[in-house]
Structure formats: C-alpha cells, structure tokens
Amino acid sequence: EKGGYEHFMFKEIMEQPQALRRAILPRIREGEVCFEDFGLSQDYVRAMSKVYIVACGSSYHVGMVGKYVLERLTRRPVEVALASEFRYMDPIVDGSTLVVVISQSGETLDTMAALREAKRLGAKVLSIVNVVGSSIARESDEVLYTWAGPEIAVATTKGYSTQLAVLDLLALWFARVLGTVAPEEYHTILDEMTRLPDKMERVLAERDSIQYFASHWFNHNSIFFMGRNLDYALGLEGSLKLKEISYIHSEAYASGELKHGTISLVEEGTLVVALGTYDRLFEKAMSNVVEVKARGADVLALTTESHSGEMEKTADGVMTIPDTHELLLPSLGVVPLQLFAYYVALMRGCDIDKPRNLAKSVTVE
Numbered sequence: 001e002k003g004g005y006e007h008f009m010f011k012e013i014m015e016q017p018q019a020l021r022r023a024i025l026p027r028i029r030e031g032e033v034c035f036e037d038f039g040l041s042q043d044y045v046r047a048m049s050k051v052y053i054v055a056c057g058s059s060y061h062v063g064m065v066g067k068y069v070l071e072r073l074t075r076r077p078v079e080v081a082l083a084s085e086f087r088y089m090d091p092i093v094d095g096s097t098l099v100v101v102i103s104q105s106g107e108t109l110d111t112m113a114a115l116r117e118a119k120r121l122g123a124k125v126l127s128i129v130n131v132v133g134s135s136i137a138r139e140s141d142e143v144l145y146t147w148a149g150p151e152i153a154v155a156t157t158k159g160y161s162t163q164l165a166v167l168d169l170l171a172l173w174f175a176r177v178l179g180t181v182a183p184e185e186y187h188t189i190l191d192e193m194t195r196l197p198d199k200m201e202r203v204l205a206e207r208d209s210i211q212y213f214a215s216h217w218f219n220h221n222s223i224f225f226m227g228r229n230l231d232y233a234l235g236l237e238g239s240l241k242l243k244e245i246s247y248i249h250s251e252a253y254a255s256g257e258l259k260h261g262t263i264s265l266v267e268e269g270t271l272v273v274a275l276g277t278y279d280r281l282f283e284k285a286m287s288n289v290v291e292v293k294a295r296g297a298d299v300l301a302l303t304t305e306s307h308s309g310e311m312e313k314t315a316d317g318v319m320t321i322p323d324t325h326e327l328l329l330p331s332l333g334v335v336p337l338q339l340f341a342y343y344v345a346l347m348r349g350c351d352i353d354k355p356r357n358l359a360k361s362v363t364v365e
C-alpha cells in the first residue's frame with residue numbers, strides 16, 4: 001500500500017509529478033485554460049470586486065502564494081484569511097465577492113463554517129478540494145477538484161502542490177477573461193505549467209543532497225525560514241512541514257522583518273533556511289543571507305539553477321530548483337522543503353505519517 005516506500009509521506013511526495021499532470025494537463029486545451037463543469041460566467045468574473053481566500057494550515061499557505069499570483073495577474077484585490085478567523089471577523093463580503101475555499105479533505109470544520117458564513121453574506125463560493133463528494137465540495141457553488149488521489153500521511157504534500165496548481169490555473173483564467181495579462185505572458189505561464197511535472201521530477205531526483213543536508217542539521221532545536229514575497233509564503237509552508245513532523249521549533253519570517261525583532265534570536269549555529277528563488281528579489285535575499293551569516297547563523301539556501309553558483313559562495317548549503325516562470329517558483333520550491341522536513345523527521349526517529357496530537361482532518365473547532 002505504501003508502494004514499497006517506508007512512509008506514506010514519502011510516497012506522496014514522490015507522486016507529486018503524476019498528481020500535477022492530472023490536475024493540470026486536462027485543463028489546458030488548445031493553449032487555453034478550460035475547466036470542466038464550470039458555472040462561473042465571464043460576466044460574473046468581470047463584475048467580481050474582490051476575491052477572498054479562506055482555508056486552514058497548509059491550504060491557507062496555498063492561499064498566501066495564491067494572493068501574489070492572483071493580484072499580479074488580475075489586478076483585483078485578494079484577501080486571505082484563516083477560516084477560524086474569518087468565521088468570527090465580520091468579513092467585508094457581499095454578492096460581488098468570490099470566496100475561494102481551499103481544503104484537501106473537504107471536511108475541515110472551521111473551513112466549512114467559513115463557507116457557510118460566506119454564503120450567508122451572499123457571496124459565491126468556489127472550492128478547491130481533493131476528496132470527491134466531501135462536505136465542502138457538496139456545499140460549494142463551484143468545485144475544482146485537485147485529483148491528487150488519496151492522501152494518507154497527516155502532513156499534506158501532494159495536496160498542497162495540486163491546490164496551488166489549480167489556483168494558478170484559476171488566476172490565469174480570470175486574467176484572460178479580464179484582459180489583465182498580456183497574451184504572451186499568459187501563454188508562457190501555461191507552457192511552463194505543462195513543464196512543471198517534469199521539472200519536479202528533476203527536483204526529486206536530487207533528493208540525496210537534501211538528505212545530506214538533513215543529516216547535517218537534524219539535531220538543531222530551533223530553525224528559521226526567511227524569504228520575501230512568494231518566498232515568504234513558501235517559507236510558511238516549509239516551516240509548518242518541518243515543525244509538525246520533526247517537532248523542531250521553527251518559524252517563518254518575511255526577511256525585511258528580521259531587523260524588527262527576529263534577528264535577536266540568531267546566534268552562533270542557528271539554522272536559517274533562506275529562500276531566494278524569486279529572481280527579482282535575489283539580491284535582497286543575498287544581503288539577508290550575509291546579514292545572518294555575520295551573526296553566526298548556518299544558512300541552508302533554496303534558489304534556482306541560475307543563481308545557485310552565486311549562492312554557494314555564501315551559504316553553507318544550497319538546495320536548487322530548475323528555473324521557471326517566477327509565479328510558479330513555489331510549486332517547485334516546496335519539494336526540497338518537504339524532503340528536508342521528511343529526512344529530518346526520519347533521522348530524529350519521529351512517527352512521520354502520524355505526528356503526535358494531529359489528525360488528518362480536523363472536524364472539531
């Protein structure tokens with residue numbers, strides 16, 4: 001059942017290229033995004049005043065990445081809220097707001113409550129869900145399935161990457177309808193999306209180097225993730241994955257916030273995972289690496305092939321992903337972070353598929 005692997009989590013990490021193929025390829029026809037059974041009309045999209053993304057945990061982190069992608073491509077305001085907050089915050093939502101609910105299981109109680117609140121306020125609800133026929137899928141106005149297949153490990157991996165791919169497709173479709181993306185960029189991003197599964201296989205093929213880094217740092221008891229913009233959103237997921245299965249305290253920061261407090265925690269030997277995949281902010285990422293190195297931190301960096309040479313001069317370890325369109329970098333960048341969390345937990349002897357105190361679907365408040 002684990003496909004010859006020791007853990008479901010590892011099996012599900014390895015399944016991601018195939019899961020992405022299922023989530024992406026059938027939805028691109030003749031160079032256009034094309035959703036099956038989809039009831040949102042072009043008129044609805046043109047009248048949409050804002051998008052509100054609501055989810056919990058890793059699904060919320062997908063929303064954090066999605067905000068950058070949607071706003072960049074559609075120039076419409078996007079808010080992201082934790083479902084547990086949204087349901088009690090008296091959100092500014094009306095008939096022209098599209099509420100996008102993201103849930104792998106489709107059964108998370110807070111997310112379901114937020115969905116009902118959104119509908120009560122008159123919004124249309126579109127959900128991105130993995131489990132077919134789940135409660136959230138049934139109560140939503142529109143559903144886009146992620147087609148990732150059953151996810152057994154408590155820590156989500158292929159759930160996250162397929163949700164992100166579907167949200168990227170949705171952003172592209174909105175942008176096409178609204179005319180807010182240049183046709184050339186639209187086609188470039190779509191082409192790059194079809195290449196993501198193969199590029200992800202290349203990342204997975206480098207897993208031994210990630211295992212080596214894990215063997216070097218698995219004994220640390222506090223780890224920081226830092227990055228800007230898309231890399232910050234990615235860091236949130238890297239940090240959650242690591243803490244939930246390895247029980248190492250870890251936090252993700254927007255790099256610009258370092259000087260506003262966090263840097264007081266950086267001392268000799270602190271591990272900082274520096275995310276620097278985003279090309280246009282690479283120089284800023286480098287200067288933050290230099291800054292924490294100067295205070296004695298060990299730096300494990302994540303960057304693209306085109307920047308790895310430069311990063312290697314300063315960082316103690318570099319995880320590398322293939323170059324792709326900048327908005328798609330988190331789709332590749334999440335894989336080394338999943339693998340790092342996995343190998344660290346393995347070396348610490350943790351119960352990887354069933355971390356203590358956690359359940360696969362949280363059906364209580």
Ligand code: F6R
Pocket residue numbers: 056057058059060102103104105106107108111154155156240241244360361362
């Ligand atoms: C983390 C993780 C959780 C879930 C969260 C939401 O690895 O799996 O944070 O992402 O409980 O679950 P769903 O997406 O099923 O609503």
